[in-house]
Amino acid sequence: MFARTAIRAAIRPASLTQRLGYATAATSSPAHFSASAVDSMNPHGLEISRAQRIAEDGLVSAIGNTPLIRLKTLSEQTGCNILGKAEFQNPGGSVKDRAAKFLVQDAEDKGLLKPNGTVVEGTAGNTGIGLAHVCRSKGHKLVIYMPNTQSQGKVDLLRLLGAEVYPVPAVAFENPENYNHQAKRHAERLDNAIWTNQFDNIANRQAHIETTGPEIWAQTEGKIDAFTCASGTAGTIAGCTRYLKTVSEGRVKCYVADPPGSIIYTYVSSGGQMTERKGSSITEGIGQGRITDNLKPDIDLLDGALHISDEKSIEMVYRCLDEEGLYLGASSCLNVAAARDLAEKLGPGNTIVTILCDGAYRYADRLFSRKWLESKNLVGAVPEHLHKYIVLE
């Protein structure tokens, strides 16, 4: 199940610093600052990490190097160390900034995208936002196709971030007019243009092999026992699993977390049985009906899968807010619920890392609305003493 040499081949640590474009240490300070005066302003010996120095390459080099936050209450309750990677602190506000950066950079490295090029993607979510930031910062044009069922707010946000947006009829993937196929054809019609194809372009997974995984390993100093997160494109779960399995020589246990309406849980726990996609979830950006090219190379490395109901995810949205001070979207809270379930499965004393994908800002009108919760039959999932946070109609 776990072939070490094959795994090592997928990791290219030499290119890490080059791809991240970190600033190197500044060696001299301007003459008009006296060193002792500066020192006296920092009597507590504040430490600045390498990642906190100047992001020399602009916005793209400020992506990643997010904090790893200990969820104190949940850690005390489970007897495990539960750590959340604060991906909401990326410049575009989500874990998808990493994929956006690598998808664009990979196309540039391969000569497929030259200066002033056009990037085209089919997405209604965080990847579009990440790509918009990355494209503006690098001088590329961004074109987004999305189903016309998405909120006007999402269209407006992408447009104000500089993207050209085409809401198209929401038809099944098999239909050639599906937004993904339209995005592909749009890129094919232009010179110096790429379709980033986040689901099956493995530059997405590589972002997590080269950045998220190594960051987690360095931040925990290798003292990590397990990792879990959900799968959308699967870039995050696949890349982190690949890296953590390799660096720990198979020791770190990796579990994919899965919402209702997705086939990944059944596929992994049945040893590869493909099922019909049934049901749906309130979580956005995660859940999948197929094994993407990003997941294929790493799916056999997984130790198991955790099914997380919408009730558990919603409960965790309110608990993270109240107990940890963390204002998180539903996919992050599904991940935290999965970390809690994993803590129960593995027992006390384990260090478990998960991903805090994005904040609740884009979802607040639903997650904290009584009417919306009622429409999803989820009011009862919010613990009684936390109903005070249901502040919207």
Ligand SMILES: Cc1ncc(COP(=O)(O)O)c(C=O)c1O
């Ligand atoms: C909010 C949110 N959480 C989780 C994910 C899943 O990440 P990945 O695509 O790496 O599987 C996404 C992907 O778009 C997302 O938008």
